[in-house]
Amino acid sequence: xxxxxxxxxxxxxxxxxAVYAAASTDLDSEAASDIDDRFSTDGYxxxxxxxxxxxxxxxxxxxxxxxxxxxxxxxxxxxxxxKAVFSSFSSQGAGLWVSRELGDRFWMKGGxxxxxxxxxxxxxxxxxxxxxxxxxxxRPSRTDSIEANIVAGQLWTFKTFSVSTDYVGFSWPxxxxxxxxxxxxxxxxxxxDFLYNIE
Numbered sequence: 001x002x003x004x005x006x007x008x009x010x011x012x013x014x015x016x017x018a019v020y021a022a023a024s025t026d027l028d029s030e031a032a033s034d035i036d037d038r039f040s041t042d043g044y045x046x047x048x049x050x051x052x053x054x055x056x057x058x059x060x061x062x063x064x065x066x067x068x069x070x071x072x073x074x075x076x077x078x079x080x081x082x083k084a085v086f087s088s089f090s091s092q093g094a095g096l097w098v099s100r101e102l103g104d105r106f107w108m109k110g111g112x113x114x115x116x117x118x119x120x121x122x123x124x125x126x127x128x129x130x131x132x133x134x135x136x137x138x139r140p141s142r143t144d145s146i147e148a149n150i151v152a153g154q155l156w157t158f159k160t161f162s163v164s165t166d167y168v169g170f171s172w173p174x175x176x177x178x179x180x181x182x183x184x185x186x187x188x189x190x191x192x193d194f195l196y197n198i199e
Contacts, residue, residue, distance in 0.1 A: 042066060044162055046195035048076075054091040054115050054147075054171065055124075055186045056082040062193055070101035076113075088120040095149070105154045107164075113147040113171060117182070124184045143179035147171040151188055157197070166191035 043065035050058045058080025064072045079092040097111025119141050151169025155162060169188035176182070 041157065041162075041197040041199055043072070043198045044074075044193075044195035045198060046162075046193055048078075048191055048193040050078070050080070050166075050188065050191035052187050052189040053078055053080060053191060054093060054113070054117065054188075056080040056089050056091045058091065062195070064099070065198075067098075072099045072107075073097070074099070090118045092116050095147075097149075097151075101155075105156060107153055107155055109149075109151040109153065109166070109169070111149055113149055115145055115147050115171075115173065115186070117143045117145070119143070124182060141180050143173075143182055144177040145173035145182060146175040146177065147173045147186065149186075149188070151191075153191070160197055162193075162195040162197055164193040164195065166193075 043063065045063040046061075048060045048062055050060065052058075053060070058078045060076055060078030062074060062076045064074025066072055074097055076095045076097070077093075078095075079090075081090040082088070083090070093113050093115035095111055095113035097109050099107045099109040101107050149169060149171035151166045153164055153166035153169075155164040166188055167190065171186040171188065173182040173186065
């Protein structure tokens with residue numbers, strides 16, 4: 001009897017490492033399946049539609065790459081016009097940005113833009129949007145400027161594509177290259193990105 005007990009203990013001890021290894025593998029695979037799909041993607045490329053970018057409705061192209069699990073860098077190109085909504089402003093430009101995840105898919109983005117703004121008068125886009133009656137120079141003008149911007153949004157990643165939304169952001173035209181200087185901030189509002197995952 002005692003010999004059988006010894007043999008049983010020996011078998012249990014011999015089998016324990018294999019059982020532990022199998023259990024660990026199962027746990028690791030379950031944990032891996034719960035990781036956000038973004039960790040299996042190198043970046044994104046796609047198109048976007050913005051209710052306002054540089055204070056006018058816009059369409060654009062965007063691309064980005066992961067620098068770390070919670071850090072991305074990217075580039076945007078856009079063109080837009082407010083003629084169908086308010087006044088006859090048009091804007092086009094390009095921007096370089098870096099974005100960091102704050103948690104729960106929320107990202108904070110900051111960067112620099114080159115922006116060209118064509119105005120029917122010297123009135124600022126935000127002033128026209130909110131119906132300002134201030135008297136301004138009535139001659140058309142063009143302003144080329146460098147802007148610093150900050151935007152808050154969210155990103156949802158799926159197997160082959162992603163969707164992101166920039167909820168609200170502001171850009172400050174701190175350097176005027178040509179034309180009359182802009183005295184007000186530009187507004188980014190409800191920018192939706194439709195992205196293809198790059199692997």
